[in-house]
Amino acid sequence: MTLYFKNRQIVVPGELLAEGGYKPGEGTFREGNCIYSSVVGLVEAKGKVVQVVAFEGAYIPKVGDVVIGKVIDVKMTSWRIDINSPYQATMHPVNIFERHMDPLKEDLRRYFDVGDTLVAKIMAFDRTRAPLLTTKERGLGKLQGGYLVNILPTKIPRLIGRKGSMINMIKKETGCQIVIGQNGVVWVSGKSFEDEERVIKAIRQIEREAHTSGLTDRVRELIHK
Amino acid sequence: MEDFHFPSQIKLLNEDNLRLDGRRLDELRPIKLEVGVLARADGSAYIEQGKSKILAAVYGPRELHPRHLAQPDEALLQCIYRMATFSVEERKSPAPSRRETELSKVITEALAPAVFLKYYPRASIDVYIQVIQADGGTRCSSITAASLALADAGIPLRDLVSAVAAGKIDGKIALDLSDLEDKNGQADLPVAIMPRKGLTTLLQMDGIMTREEFIEAYELAVKGCRKIYEMQREILIQKYIDIQGEASEEADEQENGG
Numbered sequence: 134m135t136l137y138f139k140n141r142q143i144v145v146p147g148e149l150l151a152e153g154g155y156k157p158g159e160g161t162f163r164e165g166n167c168i169y170s171s172v173v174g175l176v177e178a179k180g181k182v183v184q185v186v187a188f189e190g191a192y193i194p195k196v197g198d199v200v201i202g203k204v205i206d207v208k209m210t211s212w213r214i215d216i217n218s219p220y221q222a223t224m225h226p227v228n229i230f231e232r233h234m235d236p237l238k239e240d241l242r243r244y245f246d247v248g249d250t251l252v253a254k255i256m257a258f259d260r261t262r263a264p265l266l267t268t269k270e271r272g273l274g275k276l277q278g279g280y281l282v283n284i285l286p287t288k289i290p291r292l293i294g295r296k297g298s299m300i301n302m303i304k305k306e307t308g309c310q311i312v313i314g315q316n317g318v319v320w321v322s323g324k325s326f327e328d329e330e331r332v333i334k335a336i337r338q339i340e341r342e343a344h345t346s347g348l349t350d351r352v353r354e355l356i357h358k
Numbered sequence: 359m360e361d362f363h364f365p366s367q368i369k370l371l372n373e374d375n376l377r378l379d380g381r382r383l384d385e386l387r388p389i390k391l392e393v394g395v396l397a398r399a400d401g402s403a404y405i406e407q408g409k410s411k412i413l414a415a416v417y418g419p420r421e422l423h424p425r426h427l428a429q430p431d432e433a434l435l436q437c438i439y440r441m442a443t444f445s446v447e448e449r450k451s452p453a454p455s456r457r458e459t460e461l462s463k464v465i466t467e468a469l470a471p472a473v474f475l476k477y478y479p480r481a482s483i484d485v486y487i488q489v490i491q492a493d494g495g496t497r498c499s500s501i502t503a504a505s506l507a508l509a510d511a512g513i514p515l516r517d518l519v520s521a522v523a524a525g526k527i528d529g530k531i532a533l534d535l536s537d538l539e540d541k542n543g544q545a546d547l548p549v550a551i552m553p554r555k556g557l558t559t560l561l562q563m564d565g566i567m568t569r570e571e572f573i574e575a576y577e578l579a580v581k582g583c584r585k586i587y588e589m590q591r592e593i594l595i596q597k598y599i600d601i602q603g604e605a606s607e608e609a610d611e612q613e614n615g616g
Contacts, residue, residue, distance in 0.1 A: 173512070189510065
């Protein structure tokens with residue numbers, strides 16, 4: 134049982150992290166009795182689990198994630214949705230309304246058309262098929278107006294902060310409405326363009342400096358400048 | 359065989375066993391590495407090795423087109439090696455050459471063992487390698503840069519891949535041949551390794567060496583790869599340390615100012 138790193142040290146792929154009875158978490162892999170990192174990121178041990186929080190990476194859908202997507206195609210009985218991931222999502226009317234729809238009597242475009250932006254939850258995904266989306270919960274559905282900001286999906290946890298500390302601070306300080314998609318898309322809508330611009334600037338700074346300390350204070354400073 | 363020598367027009371070594379650019383036999387060319395040089399790519403890297411200059415860009419994992427190439431159980435790694443028309447002395451035709459197609463395949467196969475392709479079934483990971491200036495050893499420099507670009511894109515890797523060539527010039531084994539040494543030497547041996555376990559992912563040979571010379575050259579190349587690996591590691595970490603440094607400087611300023 135040996136750990137070969139200091140907490141929150143930057144590691145590169147293939148670096149030996151631990152030996153013995155540890156468990157490999159995100160961003161790591163096990164070979165024999167040893168755990169190695171598989172990405173560039175910050176390493177930390179949580180109990181017996183060793184994990185590396187990656188700096189970069191694509192969004193891989195996870196059941197239960199709230200994502201922001203764009204409708205790219207309307208088919209007979211479903212929508213194709215781009216969720217900023219290697220895997221395009223599908224959405225069926227059943228998972229929006231409490232009923233089936235007859236494509237002969239109703240046009241799906243009445244509800245969502247190509248180009249529409251929506252907040253949805255990932256209902257099912259097993260990597261062999263396209264992820265399925267649902268909007269059957271409060272707060273999900275079509276988005277109107279506002280700005281969309283794309284950031285690295287790996288920086289989303291930092292943007293939210295511990296128990297939402299960062300995002301709540303930004304909301305409070307600017308009075309903007311913000312919806313965060315786990316897939317790295319953020320929707321911002323405020324009373325004035327200046328407010329929205331301040332939020333976007335703050336998000337960009339968080340994306341760049343996610344791995345540094347004292348970030349919340351610097352972001353607050355930036356918003357008030 | 360011992361007395362056999364290829365005709366060499368140019369003397370590549372002087373009396374002190376120093377090469378034309380002043381290097382010792384076991385010395386690498388000066389290497390400059392950079393990561394994250396392209397904003398539009400998911401990951402990118404730039405390498406200068408001697409006079410060779412190469413850019414590598416990684417896109418993905420992303421949707422694969424055409425769809426029929428998709429593998430149901432793993433991602434497809436596609437490397438494309440291209441040389442700029444102005445990268446060599448005599449203008450290279452812009453059409454993809456046989457050599458470029460072959461190197462694309464060889465580089466793909468040198469990188470594939472390091473990538474966790476099984477994590478992204480049906481997807482594609484694309485690596486574009488552009489040789490801006492060529493001065494020998496470009497396939498090895500390309501692998502070094504491409505592996506950095508993959509790491510920069512956040513793609514899970516078993517290890518980085520480091521590559522360098524060894525060869526035989528004027529009857530002596532030398533590391534990291536330049537274009538001139540490659541063309542006027544007796545043999546060239548490009549090697550790529552995954553340094554953690556010392557696994558070889560690329561091994562080619564051009565020319566004639568004895569068994570003993572081959573082993574000596576291979577071991578010299580592996581030693582060179584390990585030196586390059588240290589540089590790769592350092593540059594990957596440095597990118598984020600630089601941001602940390604800037605951030606803390608900024609914080610100091612704010613404290614002093616406010």
